[in-house]
Amino acid sequence: MDTPLLIIFTRNPIRGKVKTRLAASTDDDFALRIYNKLREITRKAAYASGADLAIYYDDHVPESDLFLGTNTRAFLQNGSDLGIRMLNAFKQGFSDNYRRIVLIGTDCPELTGDIVKKSFKLLKENNAVLGPSKDGGYYLVGLNRPCPGLFINKRWSTPDVFTAAREELDRCNIDYALLPVLSDIDTVEDLESFKPD
Numbered sequence: 001m002d003t004p005l006l007i008i009f010t011r012n013p014i015r016g017k018v019k020t021r022l023a024a025s026t027d028d029d030f031a032l033r034i035y036n037k038l039r040e041i042t043r044k045a046a047y048a049s050g051a052d053l054a055i056y057y058d059d060h061v062p063e064s065d066l067f068l069g070t071n072t073r074a075f076l077q078n079g080s081d082l083g084i085r086m087l088n089a090f091k092q093g094f095s096d097n098y099r100r101i102v103l104i105g106t107d108c109p110e111l112t113g114d115i116v117k118k119s120f121k122l123l124k125e126n127n128a129v130l131g132p133s134k135d136g137g138y139y140l141v142g143l144n145r146p147c148p149g150l151f152i153n154k155r156w157s158t159p160d161v162f163t164a165a166r167e168e169l170d171r172c173n174i175d176y177a178l179l180p181v182l183s184d185i186d187t188v189e190d191l192e193s194f195k196p197d
Helices: 020-023 028-048 084-097 113-122 161-171 189-193
Strands: 003-011 052-057 072-075 101-104 126-133 138-143 175-180
Touching: 003 020, 003 028, 003 084, 020 028, 020 189, 028 101, 052 084, 072 189, 084 101, 113 126, 113 138, 126 161, 138 161
Parallel strands: 003 052, 003 101, 052 072, 126 175
Antiparallel strands: 101 138, 126 138
């Protein structure tokens, strides 16, 4: 189908279970407050993208949530590590006949609907798209065909995630495009450019 699919990986906003590295330097209430703000930023970008939405929760599928609405479906993340969970989400999207699929998390305060739209446009001309983050990971990954090697046996939450992804795409001869480098929020140091109200 021509409509693209945006997959969003989110943690259920539960006190003490989100932004734990940030909470270690502040407290659980502050970390939850920041996480809820990040989720709202992500929601705005997602709904501005014009894509169908698939929301993948880490703990349980809630009856209601800010992400759930028209053209959205909810799932539980499934897999032994982050890579397998992402792979399974892409597999579901491709089995549902989507041909341009982008996956994002909820850690990037600079994400906008225009950036997501651009990622889908780039997938018309490239097989993959990556949005690198300043910490060495990526805030967005998009594919128009399966690429399991991108997700299997990778070391997550390290400064080499983005580099490893590019090397895997090169190894598989998959052409890809890059989005602007953006920041994400994991630690108290990351908060310098993101102040809560």
